[in-house]
Amino acid sequence: MDLSYTPEEEDFRARLREWLAKVLPGLPPKPRPEDWPGRRAYDLGWQRALHDAGYADVHWDASPTVRLIFLEETERAGAPYVGANFVGLLHAGPTIAAEGTEEQRARWLAPILRGDEVWCQGFSEPDAGSDLAALRTRAWRDGDDYVVSGAKIWTSHAEVADWCELLVRTDPAAPRHQGITWLAMPMDAPGITVRPLRTLAGSAEFAEVFLDEVRVPVANRVGAENDGWRVTMVTLSFERGTAFVGEVVACRRVLGELARAAHANGGWDDPVLRRRLGRLNAEFRALWRLTQWNVSEAEGRGVPGTGGSVFKLRYSHARQELYDAAAAVLGPDALDLDRPWVLDRLSSLSYTIAAGTSQIQRNIVAERILGLPKGP
Amino acid sequence: MRFQPTDEQKALRDGMRALLARRFDAGALRAAVAAPGPDRELWRELGAAGFFALRLPEAEGGVGLGLPEAVLVFEEAGRALLTGPLLATHLAATDVPGAADGRTVVARADGGLVEWLAEADVVTGDASGAVPLRSVDPLTPLHRVPEAVSGPPDPVAVLLTAAEQLGTATRVCELAVQHARTRIQFGRPIGAFQAVKHLCAEMLVRAETARAAVYAAAVTADPLDIAAARLLADEAAVAGSRDCLQVHGGMGFTWEAEVHLHLKRSWVRSQRAGGVTESEEMLAAELLG
Ligand SMILES: Cc1cc2nc3c(=O)[nH]c(=O)nc-3n(C[C@H](O)[C@H](O)[C@H](O)COP(=O)(O)OP(=O)(O)OC[C@H]3O[C@@H](n4cnc5c(N)ncnc54)[C@H](O)[C@@H]3O)c2cc1C
Numbered sequence: 173m174d175l176s177y178t179p180e181e182e183d184f185r186a187r188l189r190e191w192l193a194k195v196l197p198g199l200p201p202k203p204r205p206e207d208w209p210g211r212r213a214y215d216l217g218w219q220r221a222l223h224d225a226g227y228a229d230v231h232w233d234a235s236p237t238v239r240l241i242f243l244e245e246t247e248r249a250g251a252p253y254v255g256a257n258f259v260g261l262l263h264a265g266p267t268i269a270a271e272g273t274e275e276q277r278a279r280w281l282a283p284i285l286r287g288d289e290v291w292c293q294g295f296s297e298p299d300a301g302s303d304l305a306a307l308r309t310r311a312w313r314d315g316d317d318y319v320v321s322g323a324k325i326w327t328s329h330a331e332v333a334d335w336c337e338l339l340v341r342t343d344p345a346a347p348r349h350q351g352i353t354w355l356a357m358p359m360d361a362p363g364i365t366v367r368p369l370r371t372l373a374g375s376a377e378f379a380e381v382f383l384d385e386v387r388v389p390v391a392n393r394v395g396a397e398n399d400g401w402r403v404t405m406v407t408l409s410f411e412r413g414t415a416f417v418g419e420v421v422a423c424r425r426v427l428g429e430l431a432r433a434a435h436a437n438g439g440w441d442d443p444v445l446r447r448r449l450g451r452l453n454a455e456f457r458a459l460w461r462l463t464q465w466n467v468s469e470a471e472g473r474g475v476p477g478t479g480g481s482v483f484k485l486r487y488s489h490a491r492q493e494l495y496d497a498a499a500a501v502l503g504p505d506a507l508d509l510d511r512p513w514v515l516d517r518l519s520s521l522s523y524t525i526a527a528g529t530s531q532i533q534r535n536i537v538a539e540r541i542l543g544l545p546k547g548p
Numbered sequence: 549m550r551f552q553p554t555d556e557q558k559a560l561r562d563g564m565r566a567l568l569a570r571r572f573d574a575g576a577l578r579a580a581v582a583a584p585g586p587d588r589e590l591w592r593e594l595g596a597a598g599f600f601a602l603r604l605p606e607a608e609g610g611v612g613l614g615l616p617e618a619v620l621v622f623e624e625a626g627r628a629l630l631t632g633p634l635l636a637t638h639l640a641a642t643d644v645p646g647a648a649d650g651r652t653v654v655a656r657a658d659g660g661l662v663e664w665l666a667e668a669d670v671v672t673g674d675a676s677g678a679v680p681l682r683s684v685d686p687l688t689p690l691h692r693v694p695e696a697v698s699g700p701p702d703p704v705a706v707l708l709t710a711a712e713q714l715g716t717a718t719r720v721c722e723l724a725v726q727h728a729r730t731r732i733q734f735g736r737p738i739g740a741f742q743a744v745k746h747l748c749a750e751m752l753v754r755a756e757t758a759r760a761a762v763y764a765a766a767v768t769a770d771p772l773d774i775a776a777a778r779l780l781a782d783e784a785a786v787a788g789s790r791d792c793l794q795v796h797g798g799m800g801f802t803w804e805a806e807v808h809l810h811l812k813r814s815w816v817r818s819q820r821a822g823g824v825t826e827s828e829e830m831l832a833a834e835l836l837g
Pocket of ligand 1: 528
């Protein structure tokens with residue numbers, strides 16, 4: 173058992189720290205949440221800065237440990253979050269890298285790394301959420317194109333995306349998992365209507381995407397026709413890897429701020445509240461160690477293991493508890509949207525739903541790790 | 549960063565598991581309920597295997613290993629529900645003659661409680677005025693020390709207790725899963741029902757989160773990491789044992805099934821070394837830093 177980093181890794185950390193200290197003060201002010209073009213420009217600008225400094229592909233080519241250090245240090249320094257680059261860097265990009273042709277990699281990967289193009293993920297549908305394989309958006313072959321009709325929902329960043337990684341049904345007669353195809357759809361194609369959906373936090377983070385005979389070149393298909401389910405599973409395994417490293421670091425910082433706020437407003441004198449914060453300290457320390465555990469395991473195998481589901485279950489719950497504790501510290505101010513943490517408390521509610529609900533994660537843990545009988 | 553146990557560490561763990569499977573199997577556990585022991589012969593065997601002398605330097609006749617190795621063998625002891633004042637004797641290896649090789653059984657006054665006082669050869673700490681109580685755990689005889697003044701908890705005691713709790717958390721998850729796979733109701737294994745399946749999944753999540761915390765604390769030996777590990781491991785052991793009981797249905801409520809022994813032992817351990825509140829307060833204070 174060893175938690176130390178190699179000299180090369182420590183060197184990477186030191187150089188990254190130095191660079192962050194240099195560039196972060198010169199960053200433009202953060203755009204307001206409802207300023208979509210501003211957010212797009214800000215997130216892409218940050219990716220471009222990373223690219224120019226040689227950090228662009230840390231999500232893909234670096235070892236899991238270097239990725240861990242990168243995410244830890246950028247969060248510590250208060251650097252921007254991946255934001256609109258999330259799908260490009262963490263879903264679509266890795267999928268294309270693993271499954272795409274030479275031409276496809278050349279066409280799509282460089283713009284993602286350079287911060288030129290934004291991707292969104294069109295997987296979920298009104299009737300296909302947890303049961304993703306129930307998706308019904310249809311695609312027909314017509315010459316060199318697929319013609320796509322259907323509806324996607326909960327598509328994050330759809331309003332500002334250039335591309336959509338789209339799952340479509342190409343063979344309705346085949347067994348559910350065998351008739352699905354993965355397409356890269358240009359978001360400016362005729363026939364696409366994006367209707368923003370307001371979240372319970374008041375902002376429009378995701379959208380409905382209606383597709384009415386949208387033409388997508390066959391050349392934009394990644395993997396074989398009807399092999400999209402397998403291609404997709406590659407993507408999802410990336411999603412459950414190191415995606416939350418920065419957030420754990422951030423939660424630990426918030427916890428310190430909460431303690432100081434409680435100390436200032438007298439809440440600290442209440443042993444119940446104090447110990448609740450102490451317990452959360454234990455929780456996030458443990459989550460950090462669990463992250464290191466998973467990274468160290470991935471280092472041995474190259475791909476994230478089932479540990480990702482264990483982590484996600486525990487983390488999404490802990491994050492909600494953190495912001496519930498924040499509300500306890502704030503007292504009546506917890507009802508004031510202009511107070512710190514109040515919006516974070518609202519958005520934390522999505523963590524047990526997005527990227528596989530907690531119930532689905534428990535099924536995965538029980539069936540794939542513990543070997544209990546499969547459900548329906 | 550190679551966080552997972554090394555091959556040597558795994559061999560040590562497997563060796564301890566094999567020894568306990570041989571010397572403290574289900575039959576021995578049941579026998580211990582009637583006559584808790586400790587089994588002196590087994591105690592000397594544990595001594596010979598280095599259980600108590602593990603962290604003593606080789607120059608002093610010890611094994612010369614560290615906290616990570618100690619955590620692994622204590623986890624095995626917890627898993628097997630091994631009886632006797634293991635922690636007290638291990639902690640006394642330096643100071644009490646005969647403790648290191650298992651000839652002397654040592655009890656230890658801890659807060660207001662002493663485990664195994666009457667059975668031990670030596671007691672460390674202040675146990676004056678100790679009175680026996682009717683222990684909730686049939687496998688841990690207890691004395692109460694009404695006037696005890698407790699100092700700050702020894703971090704090593706906290707960590708090794710957490711390691712035992714981790715062993716319990718792992719074991720009860722295995723027991724629950726075994727039962728859920730084989731018990732048939734409504735024409736299928738009960739583990740096919742999500743209400744049962746999800747209990748098992750949560751048991752694993754708690755155990756694995758605790759494992760990362762306990763092993764990391766063994767590496768850093770940082771009192772705050774140790775306090776965190778204890779909170780996670782206590783929770784994993786106590787909640788895990790209760791869920792295991794639930795998964796066993798009526799059988800879980802019997803004296804016969806071993807489930808209650810895990811729950812009761814995990815209750816005993818959560819009282820040790822300052823208890824849960826001490827660790828919570830320490831971790832709270834750190835936040836103000
Ligand atoms: C903030 C946010 C961003 C998102 N971004 C995207 C995105 O960019 N692209 C995209 O494609 N999708 C996105 N999603 C969609 C997300 O993946 C789905 O919401 C999620 O998979 C759940 O699907 P659903 O909403 O249809 O709920 P449902 O599947 O209808 O689930 C409803 C309830 O039933 C439970 N349930 C369902 N099936 C089972 C089962 N077998 N066993 C036990 N319980 C079950 C669920 O756990 C849940 O509690 C996003 C969601 C959120 C909240």
